[in-house]
Amino acid sequence: MQLRIYFNPAELTFIEPSEEDIYIVIDVMRATTTMTVMFEQGARQVLAAQTLEQALEAGRKVPGRILCGERHTQTPPGFDCGNSPAQFATMDLSNRELVLTTSNGTRALFACPEKSTRLAGCFYNGTAVTGKALELAHERQSNIVILCAAEYGYFALEDAACAGYLAQEILRQKPEIQIHDSTHGAITLYENYPPAILLEKAQSSLDLTATGQQKDLEYCLARNKSACVPMVTGIENATGLLQLAYPASQLIEI
Secondary structure, eight states, rough: OEEEEESSGGGGGGGGOOSSSSSEHHHHHHHHHHHHHHTTOOOOOEEESHHHHHHHHHHHHHHOOEEEETTTTTOOOOOOOOOHHHTTTTTTTOOOOOEEOOOHHHHHHHSSSSSSSEEEEOOHHHHHHHHHHHHHHHHTTEEEEEEEEOBBBHHHHHHHHHHHHHHHHHHHHHTTEEOOOHHHHHHHHHSSSSHHHHHHHHHHHHHHHHOTTTTTHHTEEEEEOOOOOEEEEETTTOOEEEEEEEOGGOOOOO
């Protein structure tokens, strides 16, 4: 079993990514943290869209869905909610369906091979998501890939540091796993930029603070607070959106 880390979805275009691998997709600030909170609040399904147009169309086709989106930290016109974990933490989402499109995180989910197993990972569900990835990799005799969403195609410090944290968690649970140079790099970044430093240094953190959304950082930078592991379960035929679910039977102890 091997562990590899990619700091940008574009890196996958230079290789032949395997559909057999288990992918942990990270967008710490904020998409994968938001998805985790959505399921904590009882959501039945989250549908990830690549574009605003896809999301709006999916909302029109199925009335009653909560339309959630973000571009450049702001909620686009016509959407019910943004991409704020703090906002969703105050909502009762029991048995609700949500459509979500974000600047980076939802696109990263689509960058993985179409039939691959994709998990939404972040600091907030770190132990749970790594435990689930190892469980699935063991069952399928496959490898694990950690994919950072990056920031509009550029390196994102918080995603890379979180990748290092998740790599440490995987090594703690399975010390014999084979690792690549990228893993050493990510772990070094995490050791030098833990959440307290990311709060002050990461550009995404500074942007959220500047726009009055610093409450989200309390969720984005908290470690191991959730046992929820959002997982891509398929593609909705009518819309082409990725379907994410979190069955209660998949609860991971943390």
